[in-house]
Amino acid sequence: MNQTIVVYYSRKGSNKYLAKKIANSLSCESEQIRPWLNVFLLFLMNIHLGIKPLKNNIKEYDTVILCGPLWMGKLIPPLRCFIKKYFHDIHQSIFVTCCGSTDAKKDEKFGHGLVFKEVESILKDKCVFCQAFPIGLVLPDDQKEDANAFMKTHLNDENFKGEIQERFESFIHRIFEIKMQP
Ligand SMILES: Cc1cc2nc3c(=O)[nH]c(=O)nc-3n(C[C@H](O)[C@H](O)[C@H](O)COP(=O)(O)O)c2cc1C
Secondary structure (H helix, E strand, O other): OOOEEEEEOOOOOHHHHHHHHHHHHHOOEEEEOOEOOOOHHHHHOOOOOOEOOOOOOHHHOOEEEEEOOEEOOEEOHHHHHHHHHHHHHOOEEEEEEOOOOOOOOOOOOOOHHHHHHHHHHHHHHHEEEEEEOOHHHHOOHHHOOOHHHHHHOOOOOOOOOOHHHHHHHHHHHHHHHHHHOO
C-alpha cells in the first residue's frame, strides 16, 4: 500500500484549488468532504450534523492529505468530523490549509499555528506535519495583512506563482521524501 488521497473541504474555492493541485502533482485521488447540512452559519455556531460517507475507502490509503480553510481560529467542523469518523482508518495524515493568517501572526488567536496544534493533538502520531498557504502570499506587500483583501482573494492559475509556488514545490518535495521512507 503506497497510496495517497487528498480529502478536502472548501467554501469559496481556494482549498479546492489547492487540493486539486496537490492531487495533480502527486497523481493521486481527491475527494470532497460533503456535510449533511451545508449551512455556514451553523458551522460558525459550532453546530454540525456530520458528513456524508466518503466514496473512497480511507483504509486503503497510507497517506491522507487533509485540506481546508480555518474559521475563527478553529479547525472547521467538516474537517473535525472527518478526522473523528475516519480516525481508525487513517494511517498517517498531512494537514494543509489555504488560510487568511500570515506566518508572522500564526500564533495569534486566529492564526494557523493554534489550529495546527489542535490537529496534532487530535491526530496524535498519525499527524506527519501541517502546512499553511496563507492567501497573503498571492497579495501585494501592502495588502498582505488586509483582512478585506484576503477575504476577497481566491487561489487560481493567475495568482498561484512566486512565493506560493515555491512553497508548494517544497511541500510536494517533502511529501515525496516521506513517501520514499521505508
Ligand atoms: C467566517 C470566516 C472566518 C475566518 N477565520 C479565519 C481564521 O481564524 N484564521 C485564518 O487564518 N483564516 C480565516 N478565514 C479565512 C479563510 O481561512 C480563507 O479565506 C480561506 O482561504 C477560505 O478557503 P476556501 O476558499 O477554500 O473556502 C476566515 C474566513 C471566514 C469566511
